[in-house]
Amino acid sequence: MPIKSYLAHPHSGMKEELVLALSQFSECDIFPSENKDVVILITETATTDEDDKLTEKIQRISSLKLLAMVSGFNSPN
Amino acid sequence: MDHFKNINRRKFVKQMALLSAMSAAATMFPGIIFAEEQEKGIPAGANLDWKKAPCRFCGVGCGVLIGTENGKAVAVKGDPKSPVNKGLCCVKGYHSIMALYGKDRLTKPLVKKNGTYVETSMKEALDLVASKMKETISENGKDSVAIYGSGQWTIPDGYAASKLFKGCIGTNNVEANARLCMATAVTGFLSSFGLDEPMGCYEDIDYADVFVLWGNNMAEMHPVLFSRLLDQRLKRGVKIIDFATRTTRTSMASDKSILFKPQTDLAVANAICYEIIHNGWMNKAFVEEHCNFSKGLTNMGYGLEDNYAFTDKPEKISFEDYKTFLNDYTPEKAAQISGVSVKDIKLLASYFGDPNKKVMSLWCMGMNQHSRGTWVNNLVYNIHLLTGKISEPGNSPFSLTGQPSACGTVREVGTLTHKLPHGVVANKKHREFAAKIWDVPVENISPKPTYHTVEMFRALDRGDIRFMWIQVTNPFVSMPKLNRYRAGAEKDDRFIVVSDVYPTPTTDVADVILPSAMWVEREGMYGNSERRTQYFEQMLEPPGEAMSDTMQLIEVAKRMGFEKQFYYKDETHIEEIYNEYRKHHEGDKHNMAPLEVLKSQPGALWPYVNGKSTKWRYNAKYDPACSNGKDFHFYGLPDGKAVIWQRPYEPAAEEPDEEYPFWLGTGRVVEHWHTGSMTRRIPVLHQAMPKAYVELHPDDAKRMQIKNGDNVKLTTRRGQIILPAAIDQRGIPAPMQVFVPFFDESKLINELTLDSFCPISKEPDYKKCAVKVEKV
Numbered sequence: 001m002p003i004k005s006y007l008a009h010p011h012s013g014m015k016e017e018l019v020l021a022l023s024q025f026s027e028c029d030i031f032p033s034e035n036k037d038v039v040i041l042i043t044e045t046a047t048t049d050e051d052d053k054l055t056e057k058i059q060r061i062s063s064l065k066l067l068a069m070v071s072g073f074n075s076p077n
Numbered sequence: 078m079d080h081f082k083n084i085n086r087r088k089f090v091k092q093m094a095l096l097s098a099m100s101a102a103a104t105m106f107p108g109i110i111f112a113e114e115q116e117k118g119i120p121a122g123a124n125l126d127w128k129k130a131p132c133r134f135c136g137v138g139c140g141v142l143i144g145t146e147n148g149k150a151v152a153v154k155g156d157p158k159s160p161v162n163k164g165l166c167c168v169k170g171y172h173s174i175m176a177l178y179g180k181d182r183l184t185k186p187l188v189k190k191n192g193t194y195v196e197t198s199m200k201e202a203l204d205l206v207a208s209k210m211k212e213t214i215s216e217n218g219k220d221s222v223a224i225y226g227s228g229q230w231t232i233p234d235g236y237a238a239s240k241l242f243k244g245c246i247g248t249n250n251v252e253a254n255a256r257l258c259m260a261t262a263v264t265g266f267l268s269s270f271g272l273d274e275p276m277g278c279y280e281d282i283d284y285a286d287v288f289v290l291w292g293n294n295m296a297e298m299h300p301v302l303f304s305r306l307l308d309q310r311l312k313r314g315v316k317i318i319d320f321a322t323r324t325t326r327t328s329m330a331s332d333k334s335i336l337f338k339p340q341t342d343l344a345v346a347n348a349i350c351y352e353i354i355h356n357g358w359m360n361k362a363f364v365e366e367h368c369n370f371s372k373g374l375t376n377m378g379y380g381l382e383d384n385y386a387f388t389d390k391p392e393k394i395s396f397e398d399y400k401t402f403l404n405d406y407t408p409e410k411a412a413q414i415s416g417v418s419v420k421d422i423k424l425l426a427s428y429f430g431d432p433n434k435k436v437m438s439l440w441c442m443g444m445n446q447h448s449r450g451t452w453v454n455n456l457v458y459n460i461h462l463l464t465g466k467i468s469e470p471g472n473s474p475f476s477l478t479g480q481p482s483a484c485g486t487v488r489e490v491g492t493l494t495h496k497l498p499h500g501v502v503a504n505k506k507h508r509e510f511a512a513k514i515w516d517v518p519v520e521n522i523s524p525k526p527t528y529h530t531v532e533m534f535r536a537l538d539r540g541d542i543r544f545m546w547i548q549v550t551n552p553f554v555s556m557p558k559l560n561r562y563r564a565g566a567e568k569d570d571r572f573i574v575v576s577d578v579y580p581t582p583t584t585d586v587a588d589v590i591l592p593s594a595m596w597v598e599r600e601g602m603y604g605n606s607e608r609r610t611q612y613f614e615q616m617l618e619p620p621g622e623a624m625s626d627t628m629q630l631i632e633v634a635k636r637m638g639f640e641k642q643f644y645y646k647d648e649t650h651i652e653e654i655y656n657e658y659r660k661h662h663e664g665d666k667h668n669m670a671p672l673e674v675l676k677s678q679p680g681a682l683w684p685y686v687n688g689k690s691t692k693w694r695y696n697a698k699y700d701p702a703c704s705n706g707k708d709f710h711f712y713g714l715p716d717g718k719a720v721i722w723q724r725p726y727e728p729a730a731e732e733p734d735e736e737y738p739f740w741l742g743t744g745r746v747v748e749h750w751h752t753g754s755m756t757r758r759i760p761v762l763h764q765a766m767p768k769a770y771v772e773l774h775p776d777d778a779k780r781m782q783i784k785n786g787d788n789v790k791l792t793t794r795r796g797q798i799i800l801p802a803a804i805d806q807r808g809i810p811a812p813m814q815v816f817v818p819f820f821d822e823s824k825l826i827n828e829l830t831l832d833s834f835c836p837i838s839k840e841p842d843y844k845k846c847a848v849k850v851e852k853v
């Protein structure tokens with residue numbers, strides 16, 4: 001049951017688009033900063049396979065400049 | 078039921094993940110704000126048992142709450158009751174419990190036999206350590222055995238080590254890795270005030286208007302304290318000035334970043350004093366009432382040769398002498414030396430000179446790991462003394478510590494060759510006092526200090542020391558000029574015992590490896606940067622046969638025939654040791670809080686007098702030890718006055734030249750705890766910062782056609798290394814300087830560093846040597 005947190009950095013001026021794109025994934029919880037260009041992203045998936053696939057999809061979002069993982073927990077249940 | 082438990086656990090883990098991300102974001106984007114409902118803490122965690130402890134890692138000493146379930150630590154959060162961190166943690170703190178569960182934890186003692194390690198029982202391993210130590214003493218004398226400990230030792234660990242070696246065995250071969258990080262702060266305090274450790278406390282942050290950071294990358298090294306500075310800026314508009322040799326996350330978050338050439342902080346600090354005096358900003362009444370002026374020896378050398386010795390010879394001077402000396406440090410002259418503009422020097426001076434501004438100076442390794450470190454510590458005190466901005470809320474020269482108990486264990490217990498828990502070995506009265514509490518004949522305690530850390534490893538190399546016991550530290554990553562000292566330890570007739578929790582390059586050279594109980598797997602106390610002693614109980618069982626360092630020392634002491642002195646009972650030994658230790662510090666100047674107090678609250682500041690912590694020492698309003706009837710009393714020195722020192726600028730031991738044209742500086746990163754032996758086993762931290770690198774200035778990189786990630790060869794007179802280039806990444810060195818972090822045991826930058834040290838503190842200068850840089 002991987003649970004991960006990331007800092008998602010948007011391309012300049014594209015925070016709104018990034019938030020919108022991320023909110024399409026049911027596995028993602030999103031916490032945009034109110035005053036800086038960064039979005040906290042928490043992902044929760046059932047298996048490591050699903051986790052890898054989700055990360056790939058996120059990486060393809062065009063408004064995303066950089067996705068930096070902060071923590072990864074593999075909860076047994 | 079189980080289903081709900083699982084949901085709760087997942088929710089909890091998600092909350093943890095969120096908090097980690099928020100703390101990372103806060104370090105990267107100072108002043109970052111998230112919607113308030115998202116910043117709420119972790120839910121109570123219905124099934125968890127939460128207990129308080131100081132964080133395992135840095136000297137900030139954050140209070141954490143550790144959640145355990147079925148004998149395992151499963152969660153950690155900042156303790157909202159802790160006045161240090163008020164519920165916050167940094168990324169290391171949030172992940173600290175994971176350091177307990179690395180796959181390769183040492184759980185069984187290992188003894189080297191014919192070149193391979195063989196598992197043995199703890200009993201046999203301790204028998205061997207004791208018999209080997211006895212044998213070495215009988216063959217080579219008591220000064221042939223040594224212990225090298227740590228600022229990560231708990232207070233009882235250090236106390237047991239000092240009592241065993243200094244009191245029972247009778248050798249002053251006791252040193253600790255805090256010699257490599259805090260010794261200069263100690264000699265700075267002692268020479269200026271006669272007593273060690275800061276006069277103020279973290280609460281100063283809530284009152285200061287200006288913060289001057291002297292070569293101190295607080296955003297990475299003291300992240301929680303730095304967030305308190307940023308919080309004050311949001312609330313009160315305080316100013317943060319970063320005065321450094323390299324542009325860091327701290328510089329980026331500061332109001333002003335001022336860069337100076339390595340070593341020249343000495344000149345700038347003197348120029349600030351010049352400006353204070355020449356602009357009439359000196360607090361004359363304070364200086365006349367509370368200060369003396371002195372000078373010491375100059376051209377002291379750098380300690381590069383074996384058996385180097387230096388003792389300063391202080392000499393009183395007049396204010397006029399001092400004023401004349403400062404004529405060499407007009408802002409214009411200091412600008413020439415330091416590369417700092419006259420305007421910026423004057424700006425810095427004006428903050429100190431403004432009577433309506435409270436100023437806090439903060440520093441750590443930049444000023445301490447400095448071949449004239451004691452001097453530059455003295456100079457910063459000069460600035461605060463000349464303006465009377467000291468020992469009152471918000472006016473505070475504040476030396477920060479790196480390790481969780483560099484203050485508590487090394488400085489206060491006195492685990493350095495010249496020290497005793499109270500006072501120094503050279504003082505007969507101090508020896509008598511310690512001998513009485515230790516229940517040993519006073520003749521046991523030698524009046525002569527033996528070796529400071531660098532010299533101790535030189536003695537090991539020479540063969541003057543044959544047996545060394547190393548606890549909670551990793552010198553074969555952290556010693557400068559590493560090749561020499563590692564080779565010395567590997568010599569055939571040396572016997573090395575290492576107590577640790579994971580395999581390291583230091584355990585690699587050990588003859589015996591003792592598995593240690595870590596942090597909350599045992600009971601203990603740490604003392605942080607602000608004189609706060611914090612207690613933690615045993616919350617977990619250590620793995621396998623792992624045993625606390627205190628217990629290992631007690632067991633060996635008993636085997637060596639010191640049962641009488643090591644009378645402690647298994648169940649109560651920590652309490653017994655702490656109560657015995659408190660006797661050394663009785664009195665208004667250093668009284669330690671009783672154990673019941675430490676158990677009931679997130680620590681207490683010493684001197685703890687009449688049931689109260691002393692927040693500002695030397696100030697009669699707050700400090701019951703002041704007895705001269707005046708507003709301030711610097712009672713550490715016989716005449717009750719502090720010393721303003723005449724200390725010049727002198728160059729570093731090795732400066733760039735034609736062959737080695739760059740400066741090399743080394744340091745830490747936020748993700749890793751020092752040599753990384755614990756944090757590299759925390760997957761999140763390891764992934765965030767997996768490998769060492771070399772930072773270059775973009776102009777140098779461009780000229781040398783080096784791109785980010787390209788391999789770069791660094792060569793000094795001592796060794797060479799290849800590292801990937803980091804350009805415009807986390808930190809940006811000034812032109813013709815490079816920076817390399819030292820956490821990565823696969824890239825040992827200390828094979829290149831120089832073992833020059835401050836002649837007064839004997840602390841090595843890891844920030845300055847000359848290096849050649851080539852693209853490969």
Ligand code: SF4
Pocket residue numbers: 132133134135136137138139162165166167168169170171299300301302
């Ligand atoms: S700032 Fe230091 S003490 Fe506080 S949580 Fe981080 S590592 Fe631990």
